[in-house]
Amino acid sequence: MTKKYVGAHVSASGGVENAPLNAEKIGAKAFALFTKNQRQWKAKPLSDESIEAFRKNLERSGIAPRHVLPHDSYLINLGAPDEEKLEKSRDAFIDELKRCETLGLEKLNFHPGSHLVKIPKRDPDYDRKLDEAERRCLDVIAESMNRAIEATPDSPVKLVIENTAGQGSNLGYRFEQLAYLIERVEATERVGVCLDTCHTFTAGYDLRTPEAYEATMKAFDEIVGFDYLAGMHINDSKPPLGSRVDRHHSLGMGELGWEPFRLIMNDPRMDDIPLILETIDESLWPEEIQALYALIES
Numbered sequence: 001m002t003k004k005y006v007g008a009h010v011s012a013s014g015g016v017e018n019a020p021l022n023a024e025k026i027g028a029k030a031f032a033l034f035t036k037n038q039r040q041w042k043a044k045p046l047s048d049e050s051i052e053a054f055r056k057n058l059e060r061s062g063i064a065p066r067h068v069l070p071h072d073s074y075l076i077n078l079g080a081p082d083e084e085k086l087e088k089s090r091d092a093f094i095d096e097l098k099r100c101e102t103l104g105l106e107k108l109n110f111h112p113g114s115h116l117v118k119i120p121k122r123d124p125d126y127d128r129k130l131d132e133a134e135r136r137c138l139d140v141i142a143e144s145m146n147r148a149i150e151a152t153p154d155s156p157v158k159l160v161i162e163n164t165a166g167q168g169s170n171l172g173y174r175f176e177q178l179a180y181l182i183e184r185v186e187a188t189e190r191v192g193v194c195l196d197t198c199h200t201f202t203a204g205y206d207l208r209t210p211e212a213y214e215a216t217m218k219a220f221d222e223i224v225g226f227d228y229l230a231g232m233h234i235n236d237s238k239p240p241l242g243s244r245v246d247r248h249h250s251l252g253m254g255e256l257g258w259e260p261f262r263l264i265m266n267d268p269r270m271d272d273i274p275l276i277l278e279t280i281d282e283s284l285w286p287e288e289i290q291a292l293y294a295l296i297e298s
Contacts, residue, residue: 002293003268003271003272004029004265004270004275004292004293004296005067005274006029006030006292006293007030007031007063007067007274007275008023008277008278008282008285008289009277010026010032010033012033012034012035015050015053016033016035016046016054017050017054017056017057019054020054020057020058020060020061021061023061024063026285026289027286027289027290028063028285029067030068030275031067031069032068032069032071032276033068033071034071034072035099035103036099038071038075039074040073040075043095046102051103054103055104058104065104065105065106066106066274067274069107069230069231069274070096070103070108071108071110072092072093072096072110073092074111075089075092076089077089077114077116078110078113078140078141078145079113079138079140079141080113080116080140081115086144089144090144090148093110093144094151094152096108097148097151097155098152101152101157106157106158107157107158107160107192107230108160109160109162109194110159110160111164111170112164112171112177112181113137113171114137114168114170114171115134115136115169115171117129117130117133134177137169137171138171138181141171142184142185145159145181149190155190157190158192158230159191159192160191160192160230161181161182162193162195162196162199162233163178163194163195163196163199163200163203164246165198165202165246166202166203170246173199174203175223175224178223178224182224182228191228192229192230193224193228193230194230194231194232195220196233196235196278197234197235197236197237197261198235198236198248198254198256201237201241201260202237202240202241202242202244202246204242204244206241207256207259207260207263208241208259208260213259213260213263217267229270231273231276232270232273232275232276233276233278234261234275234278234279234292235249235251235277235279236249236253236254236256237249237254237255237256238255248280249279249280250280250288251279251288251291251292258295261295262295266297275292277289
């Protein structure tokens with residue numbers, strides 16, 4: 001029996017209870033969802049009917065709660081330099097953690113945050129100023145994470161940091177930045193990491209050959225540690241290696257090709273975690289899920 005759990009980021013339109021049904025329809029053994037409208041700061045609390053229906057549909061689908069990887073709202077910036085936006089982000093993030101707990105889920109995936117500081121490249125002090133802006137922002141993100149954990153003291157929900165492509169001023173594009181955040185969180189048992197294959201690649205970590213893949217995974221293990229790996233986003237990449245641009249592609253159609261996905265599907269370090277497609281053509285998801293399972297070598 002396979003130990004890989006592949007799915008996609010499915011729609012929760014019409015209510016969160018529809019997400020497990022949508023996952024079932026595409027042959028998924030894992031899935032991601034937004035537990036509220038990701039384009040709005042506030043949402044009505046989940047109704048008792050929705051919660052009960054979600055739990056029932058999840059059980060019916062045969063997908064375990066640990067193989068569900070909810071994603072927080074894209075509006076949230078836990079490193080926002082503006083105090084008002086920061087507090088708004090922190091409140092919204094805590095609300096999302098509570099929504100996950102109410103649904104019986106164990107993880108909340110989030111992008112670390114952005115410093116939003118504009119430094120002209122021609123500035124002779126560019127490197128130093130960038131380093132300072134990033135360090136300050138990472139400290140704010142770590143503080144946001146600690147506050148969220150303090151606000152949900154008995155929660156089983158892990159804060160799962162997603163690595164980024166490093167587009168704009170987004171942080172989390174270096175493994176060292178993920179490690180920096182983890183080191184500054186007081187309750188590390190409440191923290192995990194999600195590796196996105198497109199983000200990893202465009203941030204400068206190659207995955208295209210067995211040697212490159214192993215070098216990247218060795219670096220991840222030494223800097224962050226596989227104990228923290230709580231999920232993956234399985235995406236091909238439109239932009240090339242190290243471009244720091246976040247644009248996903250369908251599997252096998254981008255710069256990565258099929259080899260990284262064959263390596264992932266045969267890597268025991270990726271057993272028993274959600275492997276979530278966020279590829280650009282959802283009509284291909286059933287086919288992509290089957291293609292990934294077909295890569296497993298007996």
